[in-house]
Amino acid sequence: MKKNEIRILTPTAMLGYGFPEKWFNKGLEMEPDVIAVDSGSTDSGPHKLGLGDMTCSRDAYYRDISKLLKAVYDQKIPLFISSAAGAGTNEQVDTFLHIIKEISKKNDYHFNIAAIYSEIDKDFVKNKLQNNKIKPCGLVDELTEEEIDLATTIVAQMGVEPYIKILEEKKDIDIIISGRTYDPVPIAAMGIKNNFNPGLCWHLGKIMECGALCAEPAGKVIFGILKKDHFKLIPLNPDNKCTESSVAAHTLYEKSHPYILRGPGGVTDLTETTFNQLDERTVKVKGSKFIPDKKYNIKLEGAKKVGFRSIFIAGMRDPIAIKNIDEIINHVKKDVEENFNDIPKADYKMIFHLYGKNGVMGEHEFQKDFIPLELGIILEVLAPEQELSEAICSRARTELLHAPYEGRIATAGNIALPFTPLEINLGHVCSFNVYHLMEIDNPISLFPIKYLEV
Amino acid sequence: MKKNVLLKDVAKVIRSKNAGPFEITLDIILKNKSEYQKLKSSGVINKELIADLYHLPIDKIIHFVYFDAANAIKITIPRPRPQGSVGEIDMHAAQQHVPLMNILIR
Numbered sequence: 059m060k061k062n063e064i065r066i067l068t069p070t071a072m073l074g075y076g077f078p079e080k081w082f083n084k085g086l087e088m089e090p091d092v093i094a095v096d097s098g099s100t101d102s103g104p105h106k107l108g109l110g111d112m113t114c115s116r117d118a119y120y121r122d123i124s125k126l127l128k129a130v131y132d133q134k135i136p137l138f139i140s141s142a143a144g145a146g147t148n149e150q151v152d153t154f155l156h157i158i159k160e161i162s163k164k165n166d167y168h169f170n171i172a173a174i175y176s177e178i179d180k181d182f183v184k185n186k187l188q189n190n191k192i193k194p195c196g197l198v199d200e201l202t203e204e205e206i207d208l209a210t211t212i213v214a215q216m217g218v219e220p221y222i223k224i225l226e227e228k229k230d231i232d233i234i235i236s237g238r239t240y241d242p243v244p245i246a247a248m249g250i251k252n253n254f255n256p257g258l259c260w261h262l263g264k265i266m267e268c269g270a271l272c273a274e275p276a277g278k279v280i281f282g283i284l285k286k287d288h289f290k291l292i293p294l295n296p297d298n299k300c301t302e303s304s305v306a307a308h309t310l311y312e313k314s315h316p317y318i319l320r321g322p323g324g325v326t327d328l329t330e331t332t333f334n335q336l337d338e339r340t341v342k343v344k345g346s347k348f349i350p351d352k353k354y355n356i357k358l359e360g361a362k363k364v365g366f367r368s369i370f371i372a373g374m375r376d377p378i379a380i381k382n383i384d385e386i387i388n389h390v391k392k393d394v395e396e397n398f399n400d401i402p403k404a405d406y407k408m409i410f411h412l413y414g415k416n417g418v419m420g421e422h423e424f425q426k427d428f429i430p431l432e433l434g435i436i437l438e439v440l441a442p443e444q445e446l447s448e449a450i451c452s453r454a455r456t457e458l459l460h461a462p463y464e465g466r467i468a469t470a471g472n473i474a475l476p477f478t479p480l481e482i483n484l485g486h487v488c489s490f491n492v493y494h495l496m497e498i499d500n501p502i503s504l505f506p507i508k509y510l511e512v
Numbered sequence: 513m514k515k516n517v518l519l520k521d522v523a524k525v526i527r528s529k530n531a532g533p534f535e536i537t538l539d540i541i542l543k544n545k546s547e548y549q550k551l552k553s554s555g556v557i558n559k560e561l562i563a564d565l566y567h568l569p570i571d572k573i574i575h576f577v578y579f580d581a582a583n584a585i586k587i588t589i590p591r592p593r594p595q596g597s598v599g600e601i602d603m604h605a606a607q608q609h610v611p612l613m614n615i616l617i618r
Contacts, residue, residue: 100533103596103603196574197534197590303541306582307525310539314531316579316586333581364598409599420601421592422566424611440598489597490533 064249064284065090066262071269071278073097073122073139074114081279081294086129088281091136093126094244096267097154098141100490101312104361106145108210108488113144116153123154124161130232131167138221138234138244145359146238147211148177154235155510162512169232172224173508176213176237178358180206182504183496191497195357196314198493205491209360212492213238217322217356219501221247228509237505238359240321241267249284260326261346262289264319265308272308273298273339288344290336300341302333322357323501324350353497356504360492366444367484368451372458372473374433379472382463383412383433386472393457394450406450411436435473444483451481519557519615522547528608531588533595535574536605538562538587540612548583556617562587565611 067090070077074097097113105111112119123139130137143150151173162169183206186192192201199205206212216239224231225247234244242263249259262282270277270293277298283290291300309328310316317328330345374380387410395403413434416423437454441447459471498504520526525541540557542548551557563570566589575588593599602608 100595101530101604103600104533104594105596196532198594303524303582306579307539307541307584310537310541310579310582310584310586312529312531312537314535314537314588315575316577316582316584328581331581367598407598411601418602418607419610422608422611424565438599487598490594493533 061091061252062286064092064252064254066245066248066266066282066284067093068095068245068266068269068280068282069093069126069278070095070122071267071271072099072113074118076118076122077125077269077278078295079125081277082125082129085279085281085294086133086135090281092138092248093129093135094138094247094266095126096140096239096241096244098144098146098238098241100359102144104488104490105486107147107213107359107490108361108363109486110145110147110149110210112150112153116157119143119154120157120161123157127158127161127165127167130169131165134232136232136234138236138247140236140239140241140244142235142237146176146213146236148175148237151175151235151237158233158235159512167512169512170228170230171233171235171510171512172228172231173510174216174220174224174234174236174239175506175508176216176239178212178214178504180209180212183212183358186496192358192494195493195495198490201492201494205362206360208362209492210362212358212360214496214504215240215322215357215359216243216505217354217501218243218247218250219323220505220507222251223502224507225251240357242321245282254284254286255346256348257326257346258284258287258289258344260319260321260348261328261331261343264326265291265305268308268311270295270298271311272305273300274304288342290340290342292340296339299339302335302341305341305343306333323354324348354499354501355495355497356501358492358494358496359490361488362491363486364489365440365442365487366447367487368439368444368447369482369484370437370451370455370475370480371477371482372435372455372475374435374473375431376468376472377429378465378467379463380430380433382465383415386458386461386463389461389463390454390457393461394454397453398450401446406439406441406446408450408454409438409440411438440487444485448481448483455480516616517618518613519617520613522551522617526609526612528605530591530595530605534591535588536591536608538589538609538612540585542583545583548580551617552578554617557585557615561615562589
């Protein structure tokens with residue numbers, strides 16, 4: 059059947075954060091062809107890839123997926139979920155499959171499911187590196203074999219091709235769960251499969267993957283209608299409005315460049331895009347173009363563990379102490395170095411965060427001509443083992459409490475400590491170490507597909 | 513006496529955010545087309561100013577782009593440290609926009 063429009067319902071910017079059922083149900087009444095939602099991001103840090111942590115709790119995913127499955131089952135609307143559980147590792151894809159199985163068993167639902175995996179074998183990546191097929195994506199260092207080994211897992215952001223393959227192979231697919239995926243893919247997939255203008259498909263995907271964040275005020279549930287030469291955006295909560303300026307402005311969000319959007323296999327170019335108000339709450343977008351790359355690149359993501367962290371949290375109110383804070387901190391650092399002189403200085407780090415001075419902007423703080431009323435002090439210690447980071451943190455805390463400084467009259471203690479335990483162990487610290495583009499020949503074969511029925 | 517006008521007086525949005533783990537992107541969206549055109553043609557906001565405000569060599573600025581469709585200027589700069597690792601102070605880089613607010617635009 060040749061479609062002349064594709065109707066897409068997106069319940070939220072991030073599966074697991076919850077969404078209002080009232081507006082979601084209103085979206086269901088508008089006869090969507092697909093429910094599509096993204097679940098991933100690198101935005102909350104490297105520990106998800108470094109440790110396998112999920113963005114939200116299993117319980118939060120269970121709740122959101124339960125609401126979605128009811129609609130999939132009752133109304134036979136396909137559901138596409140990308141970047142399962144945050145990082146989109148194979149284990150996280152399987153966690154989502156387990157959740158779906160549990161919910162289906164409980165409610166006697168039956169589904170045809172496809173899972174797409176996105177972890178990339180390290181030997182494959184090393185081989186590509188040796189053949190000069192890997193380059194940094196932005197400001198990250200060049201990749202090395204050592205860094206590949208240090209990464210806990212490496213995932214690649216898949217393009218739309220594995221989705222298209224599934225839609226071609228399995229006409230009756232109910233659910234697609236994919237590992238790490240370029241965010242717009244689940245929204246763009248059905249349009250691209252049906253030969254709609256890929257520039258419009260990608261641009262629609264780029265906007266809707268953030269739910270109704272493109273509306274004023276920002277909302278959650280959004281409905282998109284893709285036509286041959288334009289698309290329309292309608293937020294489901296009647297208090298949210300999509301306006302020309304809110305949608306155009308959203309195009310900027312979280313991206314390096316305002317109108318050149320790089321993705322797997324090509325670039326979406328918004329140079330000639332126009333935004334037009336159709337009614338008070340609906341915007342029509344046209345003119346977005348897709349320019350395929352000559353060589354297909356995918357983005358690799360990986361993170362490594364770099365040590366263990368301990369912190370303490372303290373406050374300072376004495377104005378004489380605050381005036382002398384730099385001297386006090388130097389004293390503490392020197393004392394710790396002397397006490398731990400059996401350990402090379404390069405093996406650990408002590409970083410003071412001074413809230414009230416420059417805690418939020420650090421080296422970018424431009425206002426310096428003031429004396430704070432209070433200082434919030436967090437000491438961050440990084441060391442190769444948790445016991446050591448805790449020991450250093452503890453030593454620094456006692457020394458900060460009693461450090462001498464010029465003009466000191468409060469001789470009982472320099473800081474106010476709110477919590478026990480006084481030291482807090484934060485476990486592993488991770489760091490993104492793979493954020494590179496890899497040239498590939500086949501954008502499907504790298505991402506294994508598994509079909510199952512529940 | 514002529515009243516000083518600051519960027520925050522004519523902007524609807526001044527924000528900062530990660531653009532991936534290694535970049536911070538700054539968005540300035542003006543209240544209307546006329547303020548946008550005035551600001552764009554004045555050239556008050558330029559790479560030199562951004563380099564100065566964020567203590568960066570000018571060639572480290574990754575993008576400095578006017579986006580007419582949104583009455584916006586987008587500036588992308590390097591993150592001072594990789595996201596979410598040792599010494600992080602702003603995981604989402606959501607509070608790094610403040611130096612822009614009080615730019616004297618006329």
